[in-house]
Amino acid sequence: MAGSVFQVGxxxxxxxxxxxxxxxxxxxxxxxxxxxxxxxxxxxxxxLGQVVTLENADAITATYGSGGTLDVAxxxxxxxxxxxxxxxxxTGGTKATLTLKDTAATPADVxxxxxxxxxxxxxxxxITIRDSLTDATKRELLVYEGTTLRQTITFxxxxxxxQALVDAVTASNSPWITATKLADGNGTLAAINQQALAxxxxxxxxxxxxxxxxxxxxxxxxxxxxxxxxxxxxxxTVQTYIDRVRNEGKRVLAVVGEPTSVALTTRLANAAAxxxxxxxxxxxxxxxxxxxAREGYKAAARVAGMVAAAQITDSLTHAVVRNxxxxxxxxxxxxxxxxxxxxxxxxxxxxxxxxxxxxxxNTFVTPTADMDAGxxxxxxxxxxxxxxxxIAATWDPLIGKINxxxxxRATLIxxxxxxxxxxxxxxxxxxxxxxxxxxxxxxxDSAWFVAQVDDLDSAEKVYATFAFRFAPxxxxx
Numbered sequence: 001m002a003g004s005v006f007q008v009g010x011x012x013x014x015x016x017x018x019x020x021x022x023x024x025x026x027x028x029x030x031x032x033x034x035x036x037x038x039x040x041x042x043x044x045x046x047x048l049g050q051v052v053t054l055e056n057a058d059a060i061t062a063t064y065g066s067g068g069t070l071d072v073a074x075x076x077x078x079x080x081x082x083x084x085x086x087x088x089x090x091t092g093g094t095k096a097t098l099t100l101k102d103t104a105a106t107p108a109d110v111x112x113x114x115x116x117x118x119x120x121x122x123x124x125x126x127i128t129i130r131d132s133l134t135d136a137t138k139r140e141l142l143v144y145e146g147t148t149l150r151q152t153i154t155f156x157x158x159x160x161x162x163q164a165l166v167d168a169v170t171a172s173n174s175p176w177i178t179a180t181k182l183a184d185g186n187g188t189l190a191a192i193n194q195q196a197l198a199x200x201x202x203x204x205x206x207x208x209x210x211x212x213x214x215x216x217x218x219x220x221x222x223x224x225x226x227x228x229x230x231x232x233x234x235x236x237t238v239q240t241y242i243d244r245v246r247n248e249g250k251r252v253l254a255v256v257g258e259p260t261s262v263a264l265t266t267r268l269a270n271a272a273a274x275x276x277x278x279x280x281x282x283x284x285x286x287x288x289x290x291x292x293a294r295e296g297y298k299a300a301a302r303v304a305g306m307v308a309a310a311q312i313t314d315s316l317t318h319a320v321v322r323n324x325x326x327x328x329x330x331x332x333x334x335x336x337x338x339x340x341x342x343x344x345x346x347x348x349x350x351x352x353x354x355x356x357x358x359x360x361x362n363t364f365v366t367p368t369a370d371m372d373a374g375x376x377x378x379x380x381x382x383x384x385x386x387x388x389x390x391i392a393a394t395w396d397p398l399i400g401k402i403n404x405x406x407x408x409r410a411t412l413i414x415x416x417x418x419x420x421x422x423x424x425x426x427x428x429x430x431x432x433x434x435x436x437x438x439x440x441x442x443x444x445d446s447a448w449f450v451a452q453v454d455d456l457d458s459a460e461k462v463y464a465t466f467a468f469r470f471a472p473x474x475x476x477x
Contacts, residue, residue, distance in 0.1 A: 003017055003018070003019050004016070004017075004018050004019070005018065005019060005020060005021075006018035006019070006020055007020070008020070008403075008405065008407070022407065031393075032386060032389045032390055032393060033221045033222075033223070034223060034308070034312075035081050035082035035083060035223065035308050035309055036081065036082070036083045036084075036085060036221065036222040036223050036224075036308060037073075037076040037079075037081045037083070037084050037085070037222065037223070037224050037225070037226055037301075037304050037305055037308050038084075038085045038087070038217045038220075038222040038224070038225045038226070038252075039072045039073045039076055039084050039085065039086050039087070039225075039226050039227075039228075039301065040072070040087050040089055040210060040213040040214070040217075040225075040226075040227045040228060041064075041068060041069045041070055041072045041073060041086060041087070041088065041089065041228045042068040042069045042088070042089050042090060042202075042203075042205055042228060043064040043065065043067070043068040043069075043070055043088050043119065044064075044065060044067050044068055044119035044120045044121040044202050045064050045065040045117050045119045045121040045122070046063050046064040046065070046088050046117055046119075047063075047088060047117065048088050048090060048093070048117065048118055048203060049087075049088065049090075049091075049212065049213075049216070050087070050088070050216070051085050051086070051087050051216050051217055051220060052085070052086045052087075052088075053083060053084075053085055053086075054073060054077075054083065054084040054085075054086050055082075055083055056077065057073075057074055057077040057078075060073050060074055060077075060084075060086075063086070064086070064088065065121050067121075068202075069228035069297070071294075071298050071301070072226050072227070072228045072297065072298070072301045073086050073301075074301075075226075075294065075298050075299075075301035075302040075304075075305060076226055076301050076302070076304050076305035076308070077305060078302060078305060078322065078323070079301070079302045079303065079304060079305020079306040079307075079308070079309060080305050080306060080308075080309030080310075080322075081224075081304070081305040081308040081309050082308075082309070085217060085220055085222050087213040087216055087217060089203070089205045089209045089210065089212075089213055089228075090118075090202070090203025090204060090205045090209055091203055091204060091206075091208075091209060092118075092201075092203050092204050093118030093119060093200075093201050093202050093203035093204070094118055094199055094200055094201045095114050095115045095116070095117065095118050095119075095122055095199075095200055096114070096115040096120075096122030096123045096125065096197035096198055096199050096200030097112055097113065097114045097115070097197055097198070097199055098112070098113045098127055098195060098196070098197045098198070099111070099112050099113075099182075100112070100113065100127075100129065100162075100165075100189055100190070100192070101185070101189075101190045102162070102185030102186045102187070102188055102189060102190060103186060103188045103189070103190050104185060104186045107185075107190060108183055108185040108186075109182050109183065109185075110162040110181065110182055110183050110184065110185040110189065111162050111165055111166060111179055111180065111181055111182060111189070112179070112180045112182060113127060113169075113177050113178070113179055113197065114177060114178050114179075114180065114197075115176070115177060115197055115200055116174070116175060116176055116177060116178060118200065118201070118202070118203055119200055119201070119202050119203070120200050120201060120202055121200065122197050122200035123196065123197060123198055123199070123200045124145050124146060124196075125143060125144065125145055125150075125176060125177070125196065125197045126143075126144040126145075126146075126194040126195060126196045126197075127141065127142070127143060127144075127177075127192060127194070127195050127196075127197070128140075128141070128142040128144070128192060128193050128194055128195075129141055129142075129189055129190070129191050129192050130142070130191055130193075131157065131191075132154060132157075135154075136157075137156065137157055137158075138154050138155065138156065138157055139154070139155055139156075139157045139161065139165075139189070140152055140153065140154050140155075141153040141155065141165060141168070141169070143174070143176050143177060144194055145176075150176055151172070151174055151175075151176055153165075153168050153169055153172050153174065154168065155167070155168035156168075158187070158188075159187035159188070160184070160187055161187060161188050161189045162181050162182075162183070162184055162185060162187070162189065163181055163184070165179060165189060166179045166180065166181045177197075207231075207233065207234055207237065210227065210229070210234050210237055210238075211237060211241075214237075214238070214241045218245060218250070222252060223252060223253065223307075223308045224252065224253045224254065224255060224304045224305075224307050224308045225238065225242070225252060225253070225254040225255070225304070226254075226255055226297070226300060226301040226304040226305075227254075227256065227297065227300075228297050229297060230256075230257065230258050230259055230262075230296040230297050232258070232270055235256045235270075238254050238256060238279075239254070239274060239276060239279050242254045242276075242278050242279065243276065243278070246278060249392065251278075251385035251388060251389055252278065253278045253279075253280060253307060253362075253378075253381070253382075254278060254279055254280070254304075255280040255281075255282060255300040255301070255303045255304040255307065256279070256280070256281055256282070256297070256300050257281065257282035257283070257285075257295070257296050257297055257298075257299050257300035257303075258270065258283070258296055259285070259295045259296035260284055260285060260295055260328060260329030264283070264329075264331075264335060267281075267283045267344065268283065268338060268339055268342035268344055269342070271283060271339075271342045271343050271344035271363050272342040272343055272344075272363065272365055274343065274363035275343065275363055275364055275365055275366055276362070276363050276364060277362050277363075277364040277371070277375040277376070277381045278362065278381065279362060279363045280300075280303060280304075280307070280345055280361075280362045280363065280378065281343065281344050281345060281362075281363050282296075282299045282300045282303050282344075282345050282346075283329075283339055283344035283345065283346050284299070284327065284328060284329035284330070284331060284346050284347055285298070285299040285327070285328035285329055285347065286299065286321055286324040286325075286326065286327055286328055286347050286355045287324065287325055287326045287327075287328055288323050288324055288325065289323045289324075289325050290323075293328045294324075294328070295328045295329060299328075299347070302321065303316075303345065303357070306319060306321075306357070307378060307382075310379075310382075312379070312382045312383045312386045312426075312428050313379075313383075313426060313427045313428050313456070314379065315360045315377075315378075315379045315457075315458035316345075316357045316360030316378055316379070317357065317358070317359050317360040317458060318350065318356050318357065318358070319356060319357045319360070320350070320354045320355070320356050321347065321354075321355045321356065321357070324347075324354075324355035325355070326355070327347055327348070327349060327355060330348075330349075331346060331348070336348060336358060339358075340358070340359055340361065341365070342365065343361060343362060343363035343364060343365040343376070344363070345357060345358070345359070345360070345361060345362075346358050346359075360377060360378045360379055361376055361377060361378065362375075362376060362377070362378055362381060364376045374455065374457070377457060379457065379458060380455055380457060383423075383428045383429070383455045383456070384455060386423075386428070387419070387420070387423060387428075387429070387451070387453065387455075390419045390423075391415075391416045391419055391434075391451070394415050394416070394419065395412055395415065395416070398411065398412065398415075404442055404444070404445055404446070404447055409436060409442065409447050409449075412447070412449065413434055413435065413436070413449065416434045416449070416451065417433065417434050420432040420433065420434060420451070420453060427456060428455065428456060429453050429454065429455050429456060430454040430455070430456050431453070431454045432451065432452060432453030432454065433451075433452055433453075434449055434450065434451040434452070435449065435450055435452075436448065436449055436450075437449055437450045
């Protein structure tokens with residue numbers, strides 16, 4: 001039959017017309033998520049040991065309340081990131097409780113109310129049990145935090161009030177309390193007025209908890225990590241983690257910092273010791289328009305937000321820090337130069353008297369045969385990471401779906417070259433090409449490629465020579 005299908009290289013026995021279908025279009029280019037900060041923090045409320053997605057700064061208070069080190073997430077949002085993946089650190093801790101009694105002559109314990117989460121915030125909750133003001137067949141449980149009414153839960157009045165209350169609390173999916181029946185008692189709950197829950201304690205946080213948090217965020221997409229600690233040992237744990245996951249294909253960055261109470265020589269030595277492109281070290285701080293000083297982990301979190309928010313074509317060099325009014329730990333010219341040579345990111349004042357990032361660098365200070373000086377710059381690391389991520393994510397769906405043949409490899413090259421061309425048009429790359437590795441010819445199920453690209457940097461050091469003279473030659477007679 002005319003039009004039968006043939007395979008590449010196949011020789012048919014009968015004369016006739018044979019056809020084959022192939023795709024001359026390029027695979028869909030994968031989208032690489034940007035603008036996401038992962039934050040490890042401590043709190044007195046909220047899901048413990050879980051990753052929570054926060055879409056805006058208001059979600060911080062709604063999820064975790066206040067206090068602790070929630071400023072990690074807040075500073076990341078102030079830096080401009082579009083999303084924070086928050087992880088509440090710690091183990092142990094207790095939930096505040098209150099036991100409700102019945103109305104018997106010798107009151108019996110009938111219901112235990114328990115704060116939804118571990119932490120001292122639960123001790124601020126007060127409970128009122130009263131008859132409904134509008135329905136004689138109902139009673140109400142009111143949850144207050146301080147003087148603020150957080151929730152009203154209505155339940156049936158009568159001889160089965162303990163169970164009715166438990167059922168009503170469960171059905172309400174209360175964000176504040178849970179209820180457990182201890183006994184039926186005489187069936188009627190005693191009225192109380194703003195009686196406080198008690199016994200809530202915060203979880204304890206150790207180095208092990210940071211490791212647990214890092215493991216929890218590993219399988220989720222994010223771009224920059226911020227942690228709530230200024231402990232050098234934990235910073236080393238973070239570096240080890242970042243290096244490992246990058247080697248496994250998760251190209252992410254981390255920002256850490258120490259307060260200005262640490263000697264500058266120590267800070268700069270700690271920065272230089274990282275010597276690592278994905279690790280950014282913040283060595284001083286700034287004060288905001290609210291009068292609050294931000295240094296150490298707080299300043300690092302702000303930078304994390306700024307890095308995540310920036311386009312891959314943006315440099316952080318001389319990036320103005322929003323709502324910053326003055327420096328904390330201002331440095332002299334000589335100290336700024338020492339910081340740059342140590343791979344430390346510092347804040348300085350611009351000619352317009354605005355707080356700015358002096359130089360958008362990371363801690364990489366010693367180039368190697370395989371790692372050129374471009375890896376010192378935050379912009380160029382992000383550009384290079386983004387190129388690799390885009391190509392890897394676009395190629396991945398093709399694995400096992402195409403032949404290791406000239407046609408199959410051409411498909412891979414075409415899709416990758418399309419990404420390179422797009423990044424040239426975006427202003428991220430100057431030029432680039434991808435081709436089969438001539439030193440490693442394809443064999444079996446394996447193929448090797450070389451992407452040779454020139455990534456762009458920003459104009460950050462501009463040199464101008466000014467030539468002056470006393471007067472034009474004609475006037476010097």
